[in-house]
Amino acid sequence: MIQVYNSKKDNLIAAKISDKVSKEDVEKVHLLIHQILSKHEKVDFYLELQDFHGYEWEGLLADLKVDSAHLSDYGDMAIVGDKKWEKWAAKATDLFTASEVKYFDFNEKESAKKWIGL
Numbered sequence: 001m002i003q004v005y006n007s008k009k010d011n012l013i014a015a016k017i018s019d020k021v022s023k024e025d026v027e028k029v030h031l032l033i034h035q036i037l038s039k040h041e042k043v044d045f046y047l048e049l050q051d052f053h054g055y056e057w058e059g060l061l062a063d064l065k066v067d068s069a070h071l072s073d074y075g076d077m078a079i080v081g082d083k084k085w086e087k088w089a090a091k092a093t094d095l096f097t098a099s100e101v102k103y104f105d106f107n108e109k110e111s112a113k114k115w116i117g118l
Helices: 023-037 057-073 084-096 106-116
Strands: 002-005 012-021 043-055 074-081 101-105
Touching: 002 023, 012 023, 012 057, 023 043, 023 057, 043 057, 043 106, 057 074, 074 084, 074 106, 084 101, 101 106
Parallel strands: 012 043, 043 074, 074 101
Antiparallel strands: 002 012
16 A cells, blocks of 8 residues: 655655555655656655565556656655665666665664655
């Protein structure tokens, strides 16, 4: 599930991600990406992973499709989590994108918010 938060920074998608991500979740974020891109060059992300268990199959396919279409539209990303595989995934994302991706442990959540401008 993706729960989007309000942000004062108008090119930022801030969200808490928990349980499994569905196709509907991805479609909701995809709409936000388009809304931001109509006014800005890049979309920044603040993603808080809490009790995250991956994707439903259709959600994964939808996310891969969105990412492949918008990878060059992504700006900075702050990823907050508490699992080693989440940290690894953030590092992999940083390697494969032009975005600056930083991983923060939960005890560094305020630093993540400050870094991304939330």
